[in-house]
Amino acid sequence: MDLFVSQVLSGVASGAIYGCVGLAMVMIFTSTEKINFAQGEMATFSTYVAWTLMTVGLPYWAAFAATVAISFAAGVLIQRTLLAPLRDAPEMSQVIVFFGLFLVFNSASGAIWGYLPFDFPSPVKAFSTGTTLIGAHQLFIILVAVLMLTLLFLFFRYTSLGLCMRAAAQNPVSASLMGVRVGWMLALGWGLSAAVGAVAGIMVAPVVFLEPQMMVGVLLYAFAAALVGGIDSPPGAFVGGIIVGVLENLVGTYLVGTDLKLTVALVLIIAVLIFKPTGLFGSRRVARV
Amino acid sequence: MDCLKRKTALAGAVLAVALAALPATAQQGPKRYGPGASDTELKIGQTMSYSGAAASYGTFGRVMTAYFKMINEQGGINGRKISLMSVDDGFSPPKTVEMTRQLVESDNVLFICCSMGTGPNASVQKYLNDRKVPQMFVLSGATRFTDAKTAPWSMSFSPTYMDEGREAARYIIRTNPNAKIALLYQNDDSGKDTAIGFKEGLGPDRVKQIVSEQTYEATDATIDSQIRQAKAAGADAFFDNTAAKFTAQSIRIAHDIGWKALHVTTTNSSSIAQVLEPAGFDKSQGLVAGKYIKEPTDSQWDNDPRMKQWRDWMTRYYPEGQKTDWWNVYGYMVAETLAHVIRAAGNDLTRENIMKLALSLDVESPYLLPGLKIQTSPTVRSAVNKLRYYRFEGKQWVLLKE
Structure with a gap:
C-alpha cells in the first residue's frame, strides 16, 4: 500500500512538471494554433537567467519576478521580429523557425553557462512535509501551478485584454474588424507563454537540475500532457500532465515494468485521442464549410 | 680532475650518447608509410561532438588538439608534424559517416582516433573495418568495439560497460x-x-x-x-x-x-x-x-606534481577549458598515449603497425589511479579495463583498500 501511495504521489509530482510545460505550450497554441517546439529550450534559457540573477545577489522572489518579466518581453520580441514577418508563410516555414529557435536556445544556454548541472534553489528547501512520500518542493510545484492556472483563467475570463486575445485567436478576421490589433495579441500570447515557461523552468530545475538539456525530455511528456488534456485547454494541460505522470508510474510498477512504461503510457494516450480527439477538456472545433 | 677520471667521464659520455641514439635508430627503422604519413607529416582523423546533444564532451577534442599543437611547437614526433583533423559531427551518426569518409578518402588520414560516442562510432565501424583503417581508442564503453572477431580494427580506451x-x-x-x-x-x-x-x-x-x-x-x-x-x-x-x-x-x-x-x-x-x-x-x-582517472576537483591530487603540471599546461595551451572537468584530464591522457604509440612506431607508419602497437601497450600513466595501468593485448582491447573503488567522505573521494 505504501508503494502504491508513494508511486501515485511521485507521479503527481512529476506530472505537475509536465503540466507546467504543457501549459506553456497551450498558451501559444490558443493564440496561434501552433505547437512551439522551442518551448522547453526557451524555458531552460529563462531558468538560466533566473540562476544568473540569483548568483549576482538577488533574492529568490525578486529574481523570479524579474525573470518572468524578462521572458515575457523576450517572447513578445521573438514573435514580432521572427514570426510576424512569416505570418502569411506556409505552416512548414513557421515550424522550421521553431526548430531553429530550439537549436539557438539550446546551444546558447550551453555556450553561455556551460554544461555542468547546477543545483537550483527552492524557497521551500528548508521545509519538511513530515513524510517521505512527497517532498516539500513537489507540493510547492503543484501549488504554484494551481495559482498560475487561476491567474490565467481570471485574466482570460475577466479582463478586456484577455477577451481581445481570445478573439484574435479564435477569429482573427472579425477581431481585426472590431479594432483588435491581432498581430500584437499574438505577440502578447508569445510573451505569456514564455513567462509561463519561465515559471515552469524555475519549478522544474530544483528537481531535474539546471543544465542545457533539462527540458528536452520533459517537452515530450508535456506535449503528451497537453494532448491528453486538450491542446486548447490550460487546466486540461495541467490535469493531463498529472494523468501522464501517475499513469507512467503505475504502469511501470504494476503492469509491464520500467522497460515499456513510456510505450504503454503513450498507447493509452493514443487511445484517449482516438475516442476523444479533442482531449479530455478540449473544446470541439466547428468550422463553417 | 686527473687524466684517468677525465677519460672515464669521456667514455661514459660517448656511451650515453650511443645508448640514447641506439633505441632511436632501432625504432625508426626503414621507412614504411601508409596513407597520410610522410617524412614531414602524419595525418590523423577524428570526429567529435563540438555541437549538438553531447557538445559538453567536445572539450575532449579541444584538449587533444591543444596537446598536438604543443607537440608540433616542440618539433613534432620523430621529426613529423602531427596533423590531428578533429571535425564536428554534432553527435549525429549520419554526419559521422560523411565526415569519416571525407577524412579517409579525401584527407587521406592514416587512422581514426578517439572519435566521440557509441552511436557515431558504430555508424562507421563496418566501413573502417572493411577498409582496414584503425578505429583507435574509441570513446565509448560499448562492447562492440572490443570484439577481436567481428571488428579487428576497432579498440577502445576506457573500461567497457x-x-x-x-x-x-x-x-x-x-x-x-x-x-x-x-x-x-x-x-x-x-x-x-x-x-x-x-x-x-x-x-x-x-x-x-x-x-x-x-x-x-x-x-x-x-x-x-x-x-x-x-x-x-x-x-x-x-x-x-x-x-x-x-x-x-x-x-x-x-x-x-x-x-x-x-x-x-x-x-x-x-x-x-x-x-x-x-x-x-x-x-x-x-x-x-x-x-580509474585522477579527478581534477579532488583535493587529494592538489599537490600531485603531474596534476600540477597538467594545470599549468591547461593555463598555457587550453586556457578556455575548465580545470574542474575530468574530461580534460582524460583527453590529455589519451593524447599522451596516442603520442606514445606514434613515437613507438618510428618510421613504420602503416595501419598494420599502428594497430599492432596500440594492441600491445603496457604503459603507466600519471593520470590513472595508483595501481592501474594502460594495458592492451590482441584480446584485451580496452586500454584501461580495471577500476579502483572510492567512497565519498566529507568533501572528497577516499580510495578504498583493494
Missing part, C-alpha cells in the same frame, strides 16, 4: 556477500551491456540476489518512481548505472526517502562537479564509485 558491471558486482559481493541488490540502468545497449557484465561478475549462484532490476529512458524527466520501487523491494545494495544527471537525482531521492543502501555508481557518474555538488555533499556521503 561490461568491465564496469563486472567490477561493481565484485565490489558489492566483497563488501556484503549477502547483499540484496537493486540494479538500475538506461534502457539501451550501454545499460544492457553493464547489466550483463554485472551478472557475470556476480556469478550464476548469486544472480538471484538481485531483488529489483529496472531501467529508465534517457528522455525521462525523473527516476523518482524507480528509486522508490527499489527501496520497496527491500534492497540493501544499489548498483546505480545511470547517466550523470540521473545519478545526481538518485542520490538526492534515496536520501530524501530514507533509503540507506550501499550505493555504488560508475566512473562516468562520479564527477564531483557534475554529480555530487548538484546533488549536495550532505546527501552524497557514503556513495561508492568505481574510477
Whole structure:
C-alpha cells in the first residue's frame, strides 16, 4: 500500500512538471494554433537567467519576478521580429523557425553557462512535509501551478485584454474588424507563454537540475500532457500532465515494468485521442464549410 | 680532475650518447608509410561532438588538439608534424559517416582516433573495418568495439560497460556477500551491456540476489518512481548505472526517502562537479564509485606534481577549458598515449603497425589511479579495463583498500 501511495504521489509530482510545460505550450497554441517546439529550450534559457540573477545577489522572489518579466518581453520580441514577418508563410516555414529557435536556445544556454548541472534553489528547501512520500518542493510545484492556472483563467475570463486575445485567436478576421490589433495579441500570447515557461523552468530545475538539456525530455511528456488534456485547454494541460505522470508510474510498477512504461503510457494516450480527439477538456472545433 | 677520471667521464659520455641514439635508430627503422604519413607529416582523423546533444564532451577534442599543437611547437614526433583533423559531427551518426569518409578518402588520414560516442562510432565501424583503417581508442564503453572477431580494427580506451558491471558486482559481493541488490540502468545497449557484465561478475549462484532490476529512458524527466520501487523491494545494495544527471537525482531521492543502501555508481557518474555538488555533499556521503582517472576537483591530487603540471599546461595551451572537468584530464591522457604509440612506431607508419602497437601497450600513466595501468593485448582491447573503488567522505573521494 505504501508503494502504491508513494508511486501515485511521485507521479503527481512529476506530472505537475509536465503540466507546467504543457501549459506553456497551450498558451501559444490558443493564440496561434501552433505547437512551439522551442518551448522547453526557451524555458531552460529563462531558468538560466533566473540562476544568473540569483548568483549576482538577488533574492529568490525578486529574481523570479524579474525573470518572468524578462521572458515575457523576450517572447513578445521573438514573435514580432521572427514570426510576424512569416505570418502569411506556409505552416512548414513557421515550424522550421521553431526548430531553429530550439537549436539557438539550446546551444546558447550551453555556450553561455556551460554544461555542468547546477543545483537550483527552492524557497521551500528548508521545509519538511513530515513524510517521505512527497517532498516539500513537489507540493510547492503543484501549488504554484494551481495559482498560475487561476491567474490565467481570471485574466482570460475577466479582463478586456484577455477577451481581445481570445478573439484574435479564435477569429482573427472579425477581431481585426472590431479594432483588435491581432498581430500584437499574438505577440502578447508569445510573451505569456514564455513567462509561463519561465515559471515552469524555475519549478522544474530544483528537481531535474539546471543544465542545457533539462527540458528536452520533459517537452515530450508535456506535449503528451497537453494532448491528453486538450491542446486548447490550460487546466486540461495541467490535469493531463498529472494523468501522464501517475499513469507512467503505475504502469511501470504494476503492469509491464520500467522497460515499456513510456510505450504503454503513450498507447493509452493514443487511445484517449482516438475516442476523444479533442482531449479530455478540449473544446470541439466547428468550422463553417 | 686527473687524466684517468677525465677519460672515464669521456667514455661514459660517448656511451650515453650511443645508448640514447641506439633505441632511436632501432625504432625508426626503414621507412614504411601508409596513407597520410610522410617524412614531414602524419595525418590523423577524428570526429567529435563540438555541437549538438553531447557538445559538453567536445572539450575532449579541444584538449587533444591543444596537446598536438604543443607537440608540433616542440618539433613534432620523430621529426613529423602531427596533423590531428578533429571535425564536428554534432553527435549525429549520419554526419559521422560523411565526415569519416571525407577524412579517409579525401584527407587521406592514416587512422581514426578517439572519435566521440557509441552511436557515431558504430555508424562507421563496418566501413573502417572493411577498409582496414584503425578505429583507435574509441570513446565509448560499448562492447562492440572490443570484439577481436567481428571488428579487428576497432579498440577502445576506457573500461567497457561490461568491465564496469563486472567490477561493481565484485565490489558489492566483497563488501556484503549477502547483499540484496537493486540494479538500475538506461534502457539501451550501454545499460544492457553493464547489466550483463554485472551478472557475470556476480556469478550464476548469486544472480538471484538481485531483488529489483529496472531501467529508465534517457528522455525521462525523473527516476523518482524507480528509486522508490527499489527501496520497496527491500534492497540493501544499489548498483546505480545511470547517466550523470540521473545519478545526481538518485542520490538526492534515496536520501530524501530514507533509503540507506550501499550505493555504488560508475566512473562516468562520479564527477564531483557534475554529480555530487548538484546533488549536495550532505546527501552524497557514503556513495561508492568505481574510477580509474585522477579527478581534477579532488583535493587529494592538489599537490600531485603531474596534476600540477597538467594545470599549468591547461593555463598555457587550453586556457578556455575548465580545470574542474575530468574530461580534460582524460583527453590529455589519451593524447599522451596516442603520442606514445606514434613515437613507438618510428618510421613504420602503416595501419598494420599502428594497430599492432596500440594492441600491445603496457604503459603507466600519471593520470590513472595508483595501481592501474594502460594495458592492451590482441584480446584485451580496452586500454584501461580495471577500476579502483572510492567512497565519498566529507568533501572528497577516499580510495578504498583493494
